[in-house]
Amino acid sequence: MQNKLILEQKQSSAKVQTKSFTGKDLKVALLFLLPSIVLFSLFVFYPMLKTIYTSLFLTSTGSKLVSFAGIENYLIAMKSSVFQNGFKSTIIFVLATVPLTVIFGFLLAFLTSEKIRGMAFFRLIFSSTMGISVAASSIFWQFMFNPVNGYLNKVMLFFGQKPIGWLTDPKYAIYAVAFATIWMNIGFIYIIFLGAIQSIETSLFEAAAIQGVKKTYLMRKVIIPILSPTFYFVITVSIINSFQAFGQIDMLTKGGPNNATNTLVYQIYQDSFINLNSGRASAEAVILFIIIVVITLVQTKFSESKVHYQ
Amino acid sequence: MIKSNKFQTTILYIILIGLAVIYILPIFSGIMISFVPGIDYLGGSLFPKSLNFENYVKAFQNANVPRMMINSTITSSLIVTAQLIVSSLAAYAFVFLNFKWKEPLFFIFLMTMMVPFEATFIANFQTIKAMHLIDSYFGIALPSLASAFSTFFLRQTFKQIPNELIEASRVNGFNHWRVYKDVVMPISKQSLITLAIYQFLGAWNMYLWPLLVSTNNNVRTVQIGLRQIQSEEALTEWGVVMASAVIVALPTLIILYLSQKRLQEGLAEGAVK
Structure with missing residues (x-):
């Protein structure tokens, strides 16, 4: 049985070699791939496995494994109300940021795609947030949200409303951070969409113009279908980024007030580096990883029917 | 349009x-x-x-901003340079070499994009600590030196190079290293620049990882510096905090403004198609 397997393997490898004479590039290829393989093994695959492994143990504050705990870390995490709230805030955060970022990014790109005077200026403006770090953006927004001096409350007062503690009221904090995040992420999404719209054949638009097709119709029936791979890419990237949002939460609310913005990533950070409980933090990391993988798979399945490649 | x-x-x-x-x-x-x-x-x-x-003036004098700008420049340059070399080598193998486990290997490369940072940073921190690289430029840069995105991006670029060119160079006695260094890399200069700019923006703006592995001002990057300035000065010196934020945002904003067109064309090509 085993001999047969080995024989088959030999045959199949012989086949590969005869198919193209360069099939013996393996040695060179491994040399070229070596740096990536070493780095990925060391900093992606090994730590991932280690995180899964650690999540099955109770750990000491020096992150030494103390005793095997099975799925206990997972159970403790999932039963705790902080974690459940964190899960809820994460979902709210993702739902509040992703659709609006993608829609605004696309609309701005659509509006500035025409080649007329001054457009270069608007393009610079709308792409600018891509060039501003999360830390700097957070400081700009901390001012915008300032209860006394900030512009948001000035607008509220102007319309005769009561000022709001955007970052200090548990009811609003997660939306405030989400709002700032939309702004931070639009720049990149905008640039991707603008590039994609501009790569659409001009003749298509000319034909549409000659036939007097309405712009909204053109957008719905032509541009959006053609851009479906771009939408797919942008939505996937946005979802993953939203789940991983960290800097703006750390700068603006530190997970507060009253855990209102204590998302999963922030809890993982706190549990591992502040509460020094790496067993539990690892379990939370694995849960988050599973959520992201499931969502990505579902989204891929779902969009397979909707995305069409040229 | x-x-x-x-x-x-x-x-x-x-x-x-x-x-x-x-x-x-x-x-x-x-x-x-x-x-x-x-x-x-x-x-x-x-x-x-x-x-x-x-x-x-205060931001420059008190808050250690210049030192942190230098730190960020060093770590970002380190990341970009290494990433271009590491990823282009891998992309070369995937496009121009024929070997056995090519498809599965490429799939494994893509899989690394699925692994979120938070599934790895706890263990990576311990690795960097065990290597005694906490508070060093290498500690900040090391986990970002290989990139599936960059490999994928350059693979798309290399694919557009006509195969005849590679074969001709091979016939003329170039080994793969020379084809890579003297033919493929010079031809792909434009894409390499686009990628470098994009990755530089990303590296300059890194937040969580530098926060974990830099504990003193000698290596701390500007982003972590901003966090520190914000927590120390926000109550009294708002102007200084804002000035620091503007100083930190300026280099990447200038880079973005200079290369916005290149990015919008290059990223749409490389990332989506």
Whole structure:
């Protein structure tokens, strides 16, 4: 049985070699791939496995494994109300940021795609947030949200409303951070969409113009279908980024007030580096990883029917 | 691209100006406040009475900003340079070499994009600590030196190089290393620059990882520096905090403005198709 397997393997490898004479590039290829393989093994695959492994143990504050705990870390995490709230805030955060970022990014790109005077200026403006770090953006927004001096409350007062503690009221904090995040992420999404719209054949638009097709119709029936791979890419990237949002939460609310913005990533950070409980933090990391993988798979399945490649 | 008549164009301009004003407001107000002395800000003034660089001087003197700018420049350059080399080597193998486990290997490379940072950073921290690289430029840079995205991006670029060119070089006695170094890399210069800019922006803006592995001002990057300035000065010296944020944002904003067109063309090509 085993001999047969080995024989088959030999045959199949012989086949590969005869198919193209360069099939013996393996040695060179491994040399070229070596740096990536070493780095990925060391900093992606090994730590991932280690995180899964650690999540099955109770750990000491020096992150030494103390005793095997099975799925206990997972159970403790999932039963705790902080974690459940964190899960809820994460979902709210993702739902509040992703659709609006993608829609605004696309609309701005659509509006500035025409080649007329001054457009270069608007393009610079709308792409600018891509060039501003999360830390700097957070400081700009901390001012915008300032209860006394900030512009948001000035607008509220102007319309005769009561000022709001955007970052200090548990009811609003997660939306405030989400709002700032939309702004931070639009720049990149905008640039991707603008590039994609501009790569659409001009003749298509000319034909549409000659036939007097309405712009909204053109957008719905032509541009959006053609851009479906771009939408797919942008939505996937946005979802993953939203789940991983960290800097703006750390700068603006530190997970507060009253855990209102204590998302999963922030809890993982706190549990591992502040509460020094790496067993539990690892379990939370694995849960988050599973959520992201499931969502990505579902989204891929779902969009397979909707995305069409040229 | 989509032609409009005069009336439509006017409406478009009005909409765009409105949107641009709202969009730019956080940056604009930040720049304004960076010129307002701390006491005036507490008194409620949001616009400078005169062009006053006091906050910028303070940011440069007290807050260690110049040192952190140098640190960020070093770590970002390190990441970009290494990533271009590591990823282009891998991309070369995937495009121009024929070997056994090519498809599965490429799939494994892509899989690394699925692994989120938070599934790895706890263990990576321990690795870097065990290597005694905490508080070093290498500690900050090391986990980012290989990139599936960059490999994928360059693979798309290399695929457009005609195979005849590679074969001709091979026939002329070039080994693969020379083909890579003297043929493929020079031809792909434009894409390499685009990728370098994109990755530089990303590296300069890294937040969580440098926060974990840098504990002193000798290696701390500007982003972590900003966090520190914010927590130390936010109550009294808002102008200084804003001035620091503006200083930190400026280099990447300039890079973005200079290369916006290149990015929008290059990223759409490389990332999506």
